Amino acid sequence: MTNSIRRWKWECPECGDDDEDGKYLATDRERYCGVCAGDCGRDVRLKKWLAEPPTDSTEPNAPVL
Numbered sequence: 001m002t003n004s005i006r007r008w009k010w011e012c013p014e015c016g017d018d019d020e021d022g023k024y025l026a027t028d029r030e031r032y033c034g035v036c037a038g039d040c041g042r043d044v045r046l047k048k049w050l051a052e053p054p055t056d057s058t059e060p061n062a063p064v065l
C-alpha cells in the first residue's frame with residue numbers, strides 16, 4: 001500500500017504544451033493533453049517522466065534547489 005503521490009513532468013507530442021519547467025506537474029492520473037482535448041476533442045497521450053525521485057525527507061521546508 002502506497003500513499004506517495006508521484007509527480008510527473010510532461011510534454012504533449014501534438015501541440016507542444018508542457019509543464020513549464022515544473023509549474024504544472026502532472027499526477028499519476030493525468031495522462032492526456034487537456035489542450036488537445038479542449039481544442040480538438042482528441043485524447044493525446046502525454047509524454048511523462050518522473051519529476052523527482054521519491055524522498056524520505058520529513059522536513060516541511062526543505063529547500064528546493
Ligand SMILES: [Zn+2]
Nearest residue numbers: 012015033036
Ligand atoms: Zn496537446
